[in-house]
Amino acid sequence: MQGTGAPAKMAENREDLTPMMSQYFELCAEFDESLVLFQVGDFYETFCEAAQISARLLEITLTKREDSSGSYPMSGIPIDNAASYIETLLDAGYRVAIADQVQDPSEASGVVDRAVTRVITPGTVLDEELLADESNNYLACLTGPTDAGSSTHAVAFLDLSTGEFRVTSGEQTTVQDELDRLDPSEVITGPETGAFTIAGMETTFRERAFDIGAAEERVGAYVPSPDAVLDSTTECRACGALLAYAEYTQGETTGGLDYITRITRYEPAASMRLDATALEGLELFENRDGGDEHTLLGVLDETACALGRRTLTHWLRRPLLDRTAIKRRHNAVEELCDRSLLRDELRELLYDVYDIERLITRVSRGRANARDLRSLKSTLDVVPELKEVLADAERTPLVERREALDELGDVRNLIDRAIRSEPPIEVTEGDVIREGYDEELDALRATERDGREWVADLEAHERERTGIDSLKVGYNEVHGYYIEVTNPNLDRVPEEYTRRQTLKNAERFYTPELKRREDEIIGAAERADELEYQLFTRIRSEIAEEAERVQHVASVLAELDVLATLAYVACERGYTRPTLIDDGTGIDIDAGRHPVVETTQPSFVPNDTDLTDERIAVITGPNMSGKSTYMRQVALVVVLAQMGSFVPADEARLPVIDRVFTRVGASDDIAGGQSTFMREMTELSDILHDATERSLVLLDEVGRGTSTADGRAIAWAVTEFIHDEIDAMTLFATHYHDLTAIADRRSDVMNLHFTVDRSGEEMTFLHTAVPGASEASYGVEVARLAGVPEPVIERSRTLLSEGIPRSQRQSQDTDTERIERSNGHDRQSTITETDRDSPVRTLTSSENGHGSEETLQRIESDIRELSIADMTPLEALTRLNDFQRRIDDSR
Template identity: 40%
Template sequence: MSTQARSLSPARPEPDGVPQAKSAQDGRVTPMMAQYIEIKAANPDSLLFYRMGDFYELFFEDAEIASQALGIVLTKRGKHQGQDIPMCGVPVERADDYLQRLIGLGHRVAVCEQTEDPAEAKKRGAKSVVRRDVVRLVTPGTITEDRLLDPGRANLFLAVARRRVSDSEWRYGLAAVDISTGRFTLGETDAAGLPAEIARFDPREILVPDSIHDDPELAAFWRETGAAITPLPREGLDPASAERRLKEFFGVATLDAFGTFDRAEIAAAGCALFYIEKTQIGSRPVLYPPSREEAGATLAIDAATRANLELTRTLSGERAGSLLAAIDCTVTPAGARLLGERLAGPLTDPDRIRDRQDSVAALCEDGALRDRLRRILKRSPDFARALSRLGLGRGGPRDLACLRDGLLAARDLGLELAIAPNLSRELAEAARTLQALDTSVADRLAALLADELPLQKRDGGFVRAGYDAGLDELRELQQDSRRFIAALQARYANETGCRTLRVKHNHMIGYFVEVPQNVGEDLLREPWKDVFVHRQTMAGAMRFSTVELGELESKIASAADRALKIELGLFEAMAQDLVAMSSDIAAAAQAMAVVDVTAALAELAMRLDWTRPAVDRSLSFRIAGGRHPVVEAALKREGQPFIANDADLSGKDAGHILLITGPNMGGKSTYLRQNALIVVLAQMGSFVPAKEARIGVVDRLFSRVGAADDLARGRSTFMVEMVETAAILNQATARSLLILDEIGRGTATFDGLSIAWAAVEHLHEVNRCRALFATHFHELTALAERLPRVSNATLKVTEWQGEVVFLHEVVPGAADRSYGLQVARLAGLPVAVVERAKTILSELERSDRENPKRVFVDDLPLFAVAARPEPAQTAAPDPLRQALESLDPDQMTPREALEALYRLKAQL
């Protein structure tokens, strides 16, 4: 049996005195099981964690699902309608670990607690069941527990609503909420931009009204998002109801103070609040007034491009190896989340970008200030999330300590910035926010909290000695009692001969004696059965009470209860004071995150010799000495240099297209990706890995690099390639940047080449955007002769003593071969296969030279292929073949064979 979870023994009595669940022959159920069935019926889409003593129990199908998902023992408890009741359970003290695993697997959990004391239940009758009710629903987008959250990633849920603007067009409202920090963001987009916006937010859960969820045109999209999809009923989600819900939640008569919102945005916001009310069940999270993101304010990057560029996660789903991992030098969880947010949504306003760059530049120039700020920030815990838990009533003493340390760090950071010269506008605003924060509550927290803090407030002992005189007196009484408990434990251990006997306490059964099960069996018999009264049988242990222990408990209980009541009162008063300051504290937390990100990017720039890019509203794109930040870091760890390369796609009225040819493994994909990553870094406000960079703001970034089968949707690799290419050609504007690799290579040569050719023409004439187009169709290089904004570049390669050497250097011109056989040999193909391929290639090239067939498109030579030989009309006899056929080697002597060989040679 697992040591982390267990199932109750069918013979064990209930903590609340209810006998085990079983059904009579007429189908009746016990009161406890009737209560469970009623609560489960109200939460059919969630696993029900049903509190029974020190465990959360699961029954029926829930137990079977949890047992398999968590790897815990599945047992049974009585019968229901003639069938055994499957059951398993997890300890309350370890519930967070199991919740994390269940949520990670996509399950929802309803947490059902006992809402009254068992003693109160007994007053209603000996068989009365303790009242229980669901106190919260735990879903992927609504978790707040520190151990369940990724400290460096926002835990968003996203609500979606829509309004019709024409017979064929919808506008979608989005509400992104992170209840672990209070973030509440609204936005709007059209149907084409919806996938990119959802990819930018990267929510853990998406709330979709039935009308949208059931739309057949969107059904496949919801299946493929990767987030948990939660359908919601349509009732009460209309804009009017949503606006009323918003006003009531924030206590305002009008939403005008928050901004001007579209009807779809208001509907989405109302949907988000409805879900919060449904999942938090009476608890009110600390949410800040909604802020609106203007459409087009961030660089649009669709999900496929994000995956190809590996911005925040690699293609395998790992953070390590992503761009975010390569640039993350932040020292606080809030800073790490803000860095990820900025990387996911680079700006499109050059003025805002320059504000961020000014901040990075200021801390690049003042290294001493940067170091001092980072030392202070390292002391700051994740106090924004701690404040959220306090607001929801789930906080503990350690959350108070988190607020204490965070506020003290905020004070020190504000003082440091106050005396710093030449601050940028962004840093100066952060300084003002921090200096305006009333941090006197941090001093009160420091005086209140003890040095060693329990995890749960119900455990007590978190108030510092000397803070409250009445509490100190009660603690002295408890200390005397504890000494008596220790003496009693020693006496019982000596009398029974059990050295592992322990006197323990829990909130359900009070004080008890716990011994191993084999010793417990002896205590059930003479001479001990009149001294030790059996209470519980556990897995491997038994619990007993004694008359002495009961008398002692009654003496201790009064002092302990009064002491805990004082501590809880002090806790609640402090928590209320902090929640009342939530707006100021949240603003300070955000200001500290901004300082952290700025200092981290400055540290990165100085450490790696990155430069400040010029970002404007032109169509420029000039990169001198550009480098791939992730590949460069990997090579540096191996002691190898990275070959920097230039790129110029600048244009006045339209962008330039660079056709890139070159050998396999020459570095084309790296070159494509590095230029896209430089754009992302530049527009998020970072310095970039280049000697010099000038970038006209990019509105949309598209990537089609590599593809794979989508078997679930019945799509081949080529179909996936064409779908992505179609999206690019239909959406790219003159301000967009495209990186395209191997368009058309997934089908027959003529088909693929014609598609690639037409795509380049369309990009040049219709989209008029900046593009890097890598290809192995060398024939495409002829387009540079007829399209004025198309030019060629290639990756240099050389051969040394029969070996191919990739130089990874991009130069003007076109490649004439791909070195595929050399790469095949490096990949480990059998030597015989490589040699045979060489022979075939040589024959094909010779045939092409001897019998070329020219193909023209619009009078432009496209490519040459070997002409098929015409069938021979009258084939003349071959004398050499006739001579060979006349020989019989088995009948020839060695001398005759040698003479025959000379005769054959003479006929050549």
């Protein structure tokens, strides 16, 4: 693991260290991968190079510590406000080791004992201040194949804040997709892991944790019969190493990981695959700027509680493939749509639900306070009311969830009997346990209360007895209870008063009875506080034993919240229930809408989509006309339907899609050594190798970044390959108008274009998709609308009408090409893959091998079909050039 290691180096040159500094450097050496925060009183201190790092990153004062062994740079942060500073260190890529005082300073004969109680990393954060309420914080672990000939990798995910633990395995690309989908903040890697793209912090952990024997033993300590859950030794190694790292970071004094009670194994193939490119291109969770506004999750998230928010995210990340399961969710949403009173009552109750997943984690780790327990009870009190509201629910999913709700009456009753309704935050200072719960505690509190009442009456009694009207009875932490008499009245002080303290203008006294009462009150209070804490920890431990039951209730509450939310969104936004059809038929959507864009554009224009008879649509039209929005909205309708939601359309008849592929825009990957075009081709390669007839493919302007001829050839060949070899449902937006000719040559290809209303130089985008090819791309007109200077616009129009001048080199190349053709050379544009086990696809300019005579006949037919009056000059020149090339090639 990476870290600073700097403080330990400093120690190498120090043989005369003080005991405290020796202790600090020893801890730094032991945890050399972390920046050690060393408790000194009420502060966490760092020294030497670590202090310089902390001061710079945290913008705190760099001071010095001087002792018998020398002078050290030093910087510190207050313990009470440490969370925000720790977050800054984590964001900067550091791990943080917390070295707490584990001994009462008053009991230490020398240096106070300190120990690292926990190591905080991005994936092991448990502090509420550092966790996002609505999001899982996953720690992941990757393992690779160990058997010769195996290519299976495994990945395990653990959210330490909730106890959610999942594992799966598969080929490297499958596991990479799961990493991209769940987006862990930290990934542990070991031997034979392989090369993965990791977005969060990467941590290399000790190899022995990945040993199968150690892994089996560790997993078995958490989950009975792990062999019945896990599919392979690769998965077991991932789970075992993950648990070992979690134990390492959490230390021995934080309550353990007993709340991790189950591992869920899942198959990636059981849900729609959405890789990183699709997640980014469809803007499911992040927009193009990396924010969460104007995303699909942002539109859907009307959840009532944090439990529901996380589950909504999980459902959206993993749309279902099982049509029965999809229909069950649709059934529940439909009933909640039809029964608005049931939906509203359900949502109103769920607003009172606390995040009991994380709360029970704090309980199990011994970090929950009394208010946390009351919050748990408050949530559990909602359960009987929810069951009553759902009593007449009819659809199976709602009925099953009602029956699955455990009211946890024993836990609720225990908290109600034991914990005061409004306890303090601190659990060591009393007033936590209800009166009547424990007889001994009640007796101690009665003694304390009686003593305080006696003291309260003492002032009035002594004033009357002594005649000193200014006499006061008080208390302070140092001297205890006292009777205060001002100096002018000292001659009237009774003989039984014993002087306790002399002030400037008064004297303080005590009496034998006051001293006895003081000892009685303080003794009872201290014993009561101590007993209250013991009782509280015992109650907390009893509740922790029911962690699995609480986690199950949390899961049911979360699902109810999501179903009610999907119904609410459907009603508010006019979504309809989709119809699932046989896999062999295509997508058919009436008046579909983009669920995000329609929230920002009130005049959004719905459009139909029909990929049933023709499964490939070549889409043309100017920029800004709506092509990209249209393609994305089709994909989002599919994703919504398979996650269990209704969809933004008048009607939708949909097959179950196994995967959505997107090639809808790329940028340079400079660090990875890839240009925009190379990234585009890499993504395109993945699509052509992995898509199936059950996939939805979105292609936007494939072929950009290279010459027009090369780009056009690639786009044409890709379309043919998808049609001939894959048969995937495909939306292909392009400015290569030649591509529309494929519809005449392939039976399952059709043309769509987005309409424009043009009046003179004014152009209005109608955002309506209609059959046929677009007349032009209107690029110059779009440039004018964007504010490009008028001279540039005019020159562009001139070049369009006259053609762009060729350079001398280009002219020479053209002459050479003609000579080569006259000598019998047949130039071909070829697309091939040499590193894949797939057939080579070749697009030739000789019309699939037909002879010269047949080619001339086809050219004549194409010329007769031209509508010359409707063509722009550029289109006419382009077609003329094409005819000339085809005639030359046929010779």
